[in-house]
Structure formats: structure tokens, C-alpha cells
Amino acid sequence: MAYQWNWYIFLQPASAKDSYLDWLLSGMLTTLQMGCLAWVIAFCLGSLLGVMRTIPNRAVSFLAELYVEIFRNIPLIVQLFMWYYLVPKLMPQEFRTWLFALPPASTSFYTATIGLGLFTAARVCEQVRAGVDVISSGLKNASLSLGLSICQSYQYVLLPITYRTILPPMTSEMLSIFKNSSIASTIGVIDLFTRARQLNEYTAHGYESFIAVILCYLIINTGVMLLMSQVERALRLPGTEGRV
């Protein structure tokens, strides 16, 4: 029997007020929200860890290295399960009462966002460290000999250069944060990936559902790439045009 293609399936009502298209869009919105929030966490914490790994203090850089090794060597799905099941158990009773009084989808959204952010922070840290490492030591020494403190030399000299040189790898980290967010569906976040399963089950039109969801992921990816190429053009270090 030949397969009956029916793209109008998305316009049919899925519940009292939503159509299947609304499901798809709300899933995309959740994926975008989670990716963006987690990116904020990852960027801030990752930068801090990256700085910690490069300053001349053994203890501090060891701490940052420990963080990176732990968060890089445990699969994301295990980490998310830990954030969802294990961490609330170790928290005080009041916190647990508050967390589980939230709607179930929000509880998992918050825990997954934190988990995803902290996981990506380890990877951002490595990028920042690599960026600081490639800056010639002359620049570091020059800034210190001009009387800047270590803190100031990072703020005014090292980090501004680092961020601009590591933009391409940061773009790919950003792309993977949106892809990785699909794993959050395993702890109950209703994101694009969950919607793919639901659409497949409810509409019984697997091909259309999966093609639509894959298209959504491609749109997100393309959006991030276009955005980052604009950022890259705006922030390009003068004198490095044409260098790859």
C-alpha cells in the first residue's frame, strides 16, 4: 500500500485550542529558550573557569581542571538524570517542596537548563583556555609591566582578544547546545524532540512529523550560524581579514 502524504495534518486540531502546528512551534520555543538560558550559564561560568585555568595559581587552576574533567567525562544524559533525581534529594527539604510544587514541565525545564549549562561550561572553559594560551606571552607581560593588575590585564587585554579569536569554535558550541537540548526530553521537558515523538504517535504521519521537526532543527542551526557570522564580522580584529 502506498503511503498517503498529507501535509495538512499540521492544521488539524490536536486538542481543544491547539493545532499540531502549535505543538511544533511551542516545542521549538522551548528548545530555543532552554538553549539560550543554558548558553548564558555556560558562557559566564565557562569564561570564569577558563580564566581560572590560565592564571598563575596552582590551586585555582587545579579546581577548574577538576571541574572540566568531571563534566566532560560523564555523558550528558547521565548528568541530566543526576540533576533531576539526585541533586534535589541532597538539597534541604524546603527547596525540594518548592521545586516539586512547580508544574512538572517547569521542574524538569529548570533542572535540565542548569544541567545543560554546567555541561557546556566545561567545553566553553576549554575554548577560553585555548584562546588565552595562543595569545603571545609578550602581550601578557607587557600589560603587567604597564602596571595593570592580573584582573585588569584579563579585563582589558587578554579576554577581549580571546573572545574574538575563539568565535568560530564558540559558534559550534552554540550549535551543539541546541542539539544537546534534545536530551532534556528524557527527563520530561516538552521540547522539539518530545514533540516529534508526540506528533508521530498522535497523527500517525511519521514522515511528515519527522521531516517537520528536522526542518525546525535546521532552521535553528541556520539562524545561529547567520547570527554568529554577523557577530564575527562586527567583532573581527583589525588586520586579520582574510586570515583563516
Added chain:
Amino acid sequence: MLGLEFEFLNGGIFSALVHGMWISLEVAGVALAVGLIWGTVLALLRLSTYKTLSFLSALYVNFFRSIPLAMVLLCFYLIVPQLLNSLFSNAQKMDTRLMSALVGFALFESAYYSEIMRAGIKSVPAGQVYAGRALGLSSLQVLQNIVLPQAFRNMLPLLLTQLIVLFQDTSLVYVISLADFFTSAEGIGERDGRIEEMMCIAGLVYLIICFAASKLVDNLAAKSREKAI
């Protein structure tokens, strides 16, 4: 300790976990083998002078790199068997879970391996190819005896690092409920109401394996750099 108790562990759980780890390793192994070969072919196509082949290879790689692995696995689990079923009538009888995980993983990881191999092939200086051709070797012989061995050696640390990532990613077969190490651990945790403890164990096992493996790769990379100097 911390309200966690590990007394419920017994031999049955242990053997289930070992069996799960075996499945994880099997998926990772097959994905590595197919990924390396198919990835190398994709990289060669990408670098070939035929515009169409190079375009198709780029399309394949970029497509797989822009969708999540979980999505690929689910597609191969739910959609591809349907498709096969409409082509061959007896496809439904096969155990699709492991098969679809293996195929999905292999095709997905090939995209990543192809990017590494492309960088590796490009890292071999063009002079080597010209020298090989000048000595009378055919293009295929140059590729087989000169370019690819050097590309593999240059990229060995990266290929191994990708293998560690791949091993961690095998835990994603959870979405199609194939009983790998993680899925077994999670299932046992759900059954016994010991999900927290089982997640601790799973995390620890992955941490130890991947940490040890990444240190080995670091050592190897350091050694090969010494040799190069």
C-alpha cells in the same frame, strides 16, 4: 552517606550492567569501524574534483551535523523499519532495536569522522602527492600508500578523542530503549526505587572509563609530538 544506600546491589544487577556495557561497547565499536571507513570515503568525495560528488558529500555531512543524535536514532528506529517493510515484506521479523541503533550511529558518526579525515588528508603536503605521481604510482596507489597512512597518523589523537565522545553518546540509545549500560542502570533504578544510587554508579563508571581513556590519548599525543621533533 548522603541518604544513599547501596545494599540493594546484588549479582543479578551486576551481570545486567556488564551485559549493558557489552552492548554499549558493541554499538561504539561498530560505529567506529563503519564511521572510519565511510567517513574516509566521504572525505575523499568532498575533496574530489567532481563538483557533484563534493557537493553531495558536503550535504550529507552538514545534514547529519545539524540534527541531534537522539533525533537520528529515533528516525532510524521508527521510520526506517517502516520504509524497509514497504520494500521487503519480512523486515518486521528482525530485531530492529539494536540494528537501528547500529545503523543510525554509524551513519551519524561518519559525518564527524569525515570532517576529521578531511583535515587529516589536507594536512599531508601536496608535494608528497606530486612526488608519488612522479615515481610512477597511480592515484589510487598514492592515496593508499602515501596520503591515507599519514592522514591517519596525524589525526590519531583526534580520532581517539572522538571515540571517547562516541562512547559517551552511546548512552543516547536510551531514547529507543535499547538496553545499553545507561539504560540498564536506569531501568534497575526505576524498578528498585533506587534511581539516585544507580545514577551515581553509572556516572562514576563513565567518569572512570572516559577519564582513563582521555589521559591515555593525551600521553599518546605527547609521544607522537616528541617523535615529530
